[in-house]
Amino acid sequence: MASESDVPFDSEADGLSELSILGYPETRRKFIKQVAGTSAAIAIGPNLLSAASLDQAGATSAGGAASDSVEVNLKINGKDYALDVDPRVTLLDALRERLHLTGSKKGCDHGQCGACTVLVNGRRINSCLSLAVTHEGDEITTIEGLANGDELHPMQSAFIEHDGFQCGYCTPGQICSAVACVKEAANG
Numbered sequence: 209m210a211s212e213s214d215v216p217f218d219s220e221a222d223g224l225s226e227l228s229i230l231g232y233p234e235t236r237r238k239f240i241k242q243v244a245g246t247s248a249a250i251a252i253g254p255n256l257l258s259a260a261s262l263d264q265a266g267a268t269s270a271g272g273a274a275s276d277s278v279e280v281n282l283k284i285n286g287k288d289y290a291l292d293v294d295p296r297v298t299l300l301d302a303l304r305e306r307l308h309l310t311g312s313k314k315g316c317d318h319g320q321c322g323a324c325t326v327l328v329n330g331r332r333i334n335s336c337l338s339l340a341v342t343h344e345g346d347e348i349t350t351i352e353g354l355a356n357g358d359e360l361h362p363m364q365s366a367f368i369e370h371d372g373f374q375c376g377y378c379t380p381g382q383i384c385s386a387v388a389c390v391k392e393a394a395n396g
């Protein structure tokens with residue numbers, strides 16, 4: 209005959225195994241299941257969220273496939289372009305991803321670094337903060353449009369002469385900014 213000590217301990221059947229979680233009685237097994245489920249949700253959640261935001265970023269940055277796209281006519285470096293873009297596409301993304309004018313760089317994408325600076329009607333702007341659709345009819349100049357054929361713009365030559373390139377990543381933005389800066393000073 210089995211003695212009391214030979215009976216395996218049944219934690220579920222044991223009334224003492226009930227835990228009180230947030231004021232509700234729960235069994236240990238239920239509690240562990242809930243903790244495991246919550247941990248999985250915490251672990252997977254950020255991945256799902258980032259996948260969703262990447263999808264959204266793709267829709268806004270590629271700008272070609274959206275069904276609610278609008279047509280915009282841009283004049284860039286003296287050439288006319290007609291584009292169908294998602295209205296949320298920035299000028300920087302339209303330049304780089306649609307027109308392959310990759311001289312303007314994406315650094316912070318938040319208007320803080322200036323790597324994306326282009327000239328619009330002679331004024332410098334951060335193209336990452338400006339929607340492409342707002343530039344209908346504007347004269348846009350990027351770094352690709354400063355040189356005259358093989359002849360560099362004087363500001364480009366000055367950067368070379370005075371070793372102003374540094375790593376080179378944001379240099380196009382700096383040169384565009386410098387061109388407008390000198391013009392602004394000349395205009396008073």
Ligand code: FES
Pocket residue numbers: 313314315316317318319320321322323324325334335336337
């Ligand atoms: S990418 Fe940094 S200001 Fe536009």
